[in-house]
Amino acid sequence: MFAVTILGNNSALPAHERHPTAQVVTIDDRLLLIDCGEGTQMQMSRYKIKRSKISHIFISHLHGDHYYGLIGLLTSYSLQNRETPLHIYAPPGLEKIIQLQLDIVHAILPYELVFHCITCEEMLVDEEKFSVSCFHVQHRVPCYGFIVTEKKKPRKLDLKTIEAYSIPVSFYNNLSMGEDYVTSNGEVIKNELLTKPHALPKKYAYCADTKFYPPMAKIVQGAELLYHEATYLDNLRERAIERFHSTSVQAAEFAKLSDVKKLLIGHFSSKYEVLEDFLTETVPIFPLTEIATEGVTFII
Amino acid sequence: MFAVTILGNNSALPAHERHPTAQVVTIDDRLLLIDCGEGTQMQMSRYKIKRSKISHIFISHLHGDHYYGLIGLLTSYSLQNRETPLHIYAPPGLEKIIQLQLDIVHAILPYELVFHCITCEEMLVDEEKFSVSCFHVQHRVPCYGFIVTEKKKPRKLDLKTIEAYSIPVSFYNNLSMGEDYVTSNGEVIKNELLTKPHALPKKYAYCADTKFYPPMAKIVQGAELLYHEATYLDNLRERAIERFHSTSVQAAEFAKLSDVKKLLIGHFSSKYEVLEDFLTETVPIFPLTEIATEGVTFII
Numbered sequence: 001m002f003a004v005t006i007l008g009n010n011s012a013l014p015a016h017e018r019h020p021t022a023q024v025v026t027i028d029d030r031l032l033l034i035d036c037g038e039g040t041q042m043q044m045s046r047y048k049i050k051r052s053k054i055s056h057i058f059i060s061h062l063h064g065d066h067y068y069g070l071i072g073l074l075t076s077y078s079l080q081n082r083e084t085p086l087h088i089y090a091p092p093g094l095e096k097i098i099q100l101q102l103d104i105v106h107a108i109l110p111y112e113l114v115f116h117c118i119t120c121e122e123m124l125v126d127e128e129k130f131s132v133s134c135f136h137v138q139h140r141v142p143c144y145g146f147i148v149t150e151k152k153k154p155r156k157l158d159l160k161t162i163e164a165y166s167i168p169v170s171f172y173n174n175l176s177m178g179e180d181y182v183t184s185n186g187e188v189i190k191n192e193l194l195t196k197p198h199a200l201p202k203k204y205a206y207c208a209d210t211k212f213y214p215p216m217a218k219i220v221q222g223a224e225l226l227y228h229e230a231t232y233l234d235n236l237r238e239r240a241i242e243r244f245h246s247t248s249v250q251a252a253e254f255a256k257l258s259d260v261k262k263l264l265i266g267h268f269s270s271k272y273e274v275l276e277d278f279l280t281e282t283v284p285i286f287p288l289t290e291i292a293t294e295g296v297t298f299i300i
Numbered sequence: 301m302f303a304v305t306i307l308g309n310n311s312a313l314p315a316h317e318r319h320p321t322a323q324v325v326t327i328d329d330r331l332l333l334i335d336c337g338e339g340t341q342m343q344m345s346r347y348k349i350k351r352s353k354i355s356h357i358f359i360s361h362l363h364g365d366h367y368y369g370l371i372g373l374l375t376s377y378s379l380q381n382r383e384t385p386l387h388i389y390a391p392p393g394l395e396k397i398i399q400l401q402l403d404i405v406h407a408i409l410p411y412e413l414v415f416h417c418i419t420c421e422e423m424l425v426d427e428e429k430f431s432v433s434c435f436h437v438q439h440r441v442p443c444y445g446f447i448v449t450e451k452k453k454p455r456k457l458d459l460k461t462i463e464a465y466s467i468p469v470s471f472y473n474n475l476s477m478g479e480d481y482v483t484s485n486g487e488v489i490k491n492e493l494l495t496k497p498h499a500l501p502k503k504y505a506y507c508a509d510t511k512f513y514p515p516m517a518k519i520v521q522g523a524e525l526l527y528h529e530a531t532y533l534d535n536l537r538e539r540a541i542e543r544f545h546s547t548s549v550q551a552a553e554f555a556k557l558s559d560v561k562k563l564l565i566g567h568f569s570s571k572y573e574v575l576e577d578f579l580t581e582t583v584p585i586f587p588l589t590e591i592a593t594e595g596v597t598f599i600i
Binding site: 012013014015017019038039041042045046062063064065068069071072075076079080093096097100101104105141 | 312313314315317319338339341342345346362363364365368369371372375376379380393396397400401404405441
């Protein structure tokens with residue numbers, strides 16, 4: 001499985017039972033956390049996220065609504081006797097903030113905490129099944145977006161042949177993962193007969209907090225799923241520009257420029273109690289837009 | 301009104317939809333915040349606390365479950381353009397933690413933030429309608445309890461006379477606040493006829509995180525309401541001692557020693573999903589015990 005679960009979709013001021021930014025990316029049996037606003041650990045409990053499986057945390061920038069929940073999560077890991085090392089990627093300054101809070105009570109973590117300072121666009125993690133790279137976005141403070149790439153490439157189904165063999169739909173997912181099909185008579189139908197290799201690995205692009213910035217489109221080009229902030233509706237475009245944020249329409253225009261499959265919008269200003277209007281404004285420009293609703297998992 | 305509203309009643313690890321410690325004390329139209337665990341600002345929204353009315357924040361100690369929510373609250377005040385000064389009382393170290401997080405993004409607060417470092421037992425606030433003093437409790441790190449005293453002394457009802465005048469029960473509260481009663485015929489019955497002055501001002505004593513420590517009883521003696529932690533049930537007394545926490549039975553014994561009117565217990569370990577057993581253990585020793593349930597306001 002390659003998916004993202006939303007834990008927080010609100011901008012700086014928590015409101016309307018919405019929380020500051022946090023997302024969990026699932027890749028097979030691994031979890032990655034992107035941003036960690038206040039209350040992230042409570043949201044993890046609420047939505048049954050297996051927090052012990054998180055190996056890497058990526059913090060886009062040091063505005064509080066993207067990291068104030070980190071110290072609480074790290075402390076809770078300690079209380080839960082975590083032993084697995086934890087890697088944190090963030091712009092300069094976060095390690096000092098965390099260390100100061102641990103030192104003040106002479107806390108010694110039972111697990112290894114490894115800080116990686118992000119200062120330029122680079123490959124951050126390159127593992128067998130996935131990689132994570134970062135790129136500059138345009139915000140008021142140093143801020144990075146992240147691209148998570150799933151290395152295991154699911155195969156493309158050859159539906160004509162599959163139907164000719166009367167293979168049940170419930171097995172299609174296994175086929176795309178490279179499995180052979182065994183009929184009730186024990187006959188093995190080789191996967192290569194039924195599928196074709198996929199040309200491109202799937203990507204999830206997370207654009208953090210950013211103003212509308214068309215040159216960034218080529219970096220996230222072709223992603224299966226793009227997360228782009230939409231702090232305001234489009235009538236507040238001036239305010240968005242001033243504060244280095246984006247509007248609904250700008251997010252949709254950026255998705256169109258980037259030629260991504262699907263757009264996820266979030267980081268809504270607390271001034272909006274309901275969010276329907278965001279879709280009203282984006283869908284005419286980019287039909288496959290969804291609201292990053294808290295608790296919802298989006299398959300990539 | 302003199303009351304305390306519970307925003308968090310759990311110990312370090314948030315669980316079972318319970319939150320880390322935070323309480324709001326209401327005195328007339330003023331609000332005081334005692335401790336501020338992660339998510340306190342969200343709990344304030346959930347329970348309709350008018351956060352702008354908070355003038356003073358008291359942090360008992362620097363274990364994260366008592367202050368990790370502070371930076372988020374301070375930032376939100378800034379986003380809400382607070383202008384009223386805010387006073388924070390805490391053991392040494394908190395100002396540096398908060399300032400570092402503000403400095404990293406060059407934040408300038410639109411309101412005055414005044415840190416007061418607590419290093420000994422003293423009167424912290426002495427205003428017209430209330431005072432707050434602090435006292436040492438026995439924990440692993442420097443930790444203080446707080447006594448909030450309401451200076452306006454409600455008068456004692458003379459029930460015999462009141463009943464003789466057939467004054468409705470709904471007016472009893474007004475009588476205790478010194479109001480005269482006007483009958484349906486316009487006859488004024490002077491308050492002095494119906495009430496007597498109260499000898500002692502009402503006190504709320506908050507004992508923070510502490511091991512069972514009988515000598516402390518004389519400090520909170522006679523409080524109308526005592527908050528004492530009860531992290532564990534009494535079968536884990538050894539663990540409580542080791543970690544400088546208390547059990548249900550110890551909290552009840554302390555309340556009995558202190559000769560307080562009512563006991564509120566909280567700071568429950570995340571190992572307990574339900575809390576009924578805490579009352580089963582405390583009530584036989586100190587009958588007027590209540591669970592510090594989140595969202596509930598206890599009149600003092």
